[in-house]
Amino acid sequence: MKTFWGILSVLFIWALVFPLAGLAAFFLYVSNQGYFVPLVIAAYLSFGAILVMVRFELFTYKKYFWLGVAALIAISLVFNIPSIYEKTRPTISDGQVNLTEYQPFEKRTKAVWMEKPASLKIEDDLPIIDGATALYPIYAAFAQSVYPEKEYQPYDSEVMSNRTGAAYTNLINGDVDIIFALGPSSTQLNQAESAGKELKLTPIGKEAFVFFVNSKNPVKSLTEDEIKGIYAGKITNWKDVGGKDEEIRAFQRPENSGSQTALQSFMGLTPIMKPPTEDVMSLMGTIIGEVSDYKNHKNAIGYTFRYYSTQMVENNKIRLLSVNGVEPTVETIRSGEYPITGEFYAVTAGSDNPHVEAFIEWILSDEGQEIVEMTGYVPVGK
16 A cells, blocks of 8 residues: 555656646747757656655665666757757858847947938938848938937837848838838739739849858859759759768748848749758747758858848858859949849838938938948949
């Protein structure tokens, strides 16, 4: 009878701890750290073993208990080291940038200041603006020159940055007046057409679309055809383009993001292979396949925009590739030598705000284009 009650008490205590272990495992899973769940399970089982040892005074067998605990942890680690390594590699994504560093009128803002007051000032009915992460430093500086001084939170104010996809949706829905982005994707054009909106694109500057690799990758330059071959899935090993005998891991960006639209434009009629994905937990508790952020493996390749990668992220563990032997610099963008350049735009969709037209005209003036150049981009007329 004593043994029966002993077993019952062990099971009772073990059951009390179960919700805590379950919550810990669930939290790790929804935070995209599911590779730690086996460790939680191992710890929970080990706790049960210790309860048995203490309750039944099996101390003479304690070395076997500890060997069992060590074995459980070792097994869980062996099976999860690849996942932990993969998840903890340095990544390149929009979430890495602290936009508050460029927030207008902040004391230590990185948004550039004009040397003299702007010829245009808007005091009321401020146009609500939104756009791509990479262009936020430019249009934050526009607002800093033209809008009244106050706080403009990057995600909830008249000067926002909700990334390209969300910015186009906000524009089409009439929630913002102007967005600053690359040209729309086919999906975004269809979205505008379905809403009965016509997108007007006004070029305000030029930028380079760049490809990058791990800084230790010996490949320093690719041709346009080689890049297309990689992203079409036809070139799969670095040795085929002058590198080591390693499989190429070609990362992509989510659909309708500015950089993914730029890749599609660059590829033209060449089909793009399916991107690497990873399973993540959605807010509704379902598993969805999400395009993986770039992870800086020694055999990886990714893409973005020159200013974003060199000024906003400043990751010295990656290296921008030359294309056709030409490095992506302000000078080669300006001269047209770098082959993958494009314009970025102030995009409108029929706003009734009375200041929109004057604001865009000012952006195209010498003052507005000076801000484009001071920020580190190439003005549209040069």
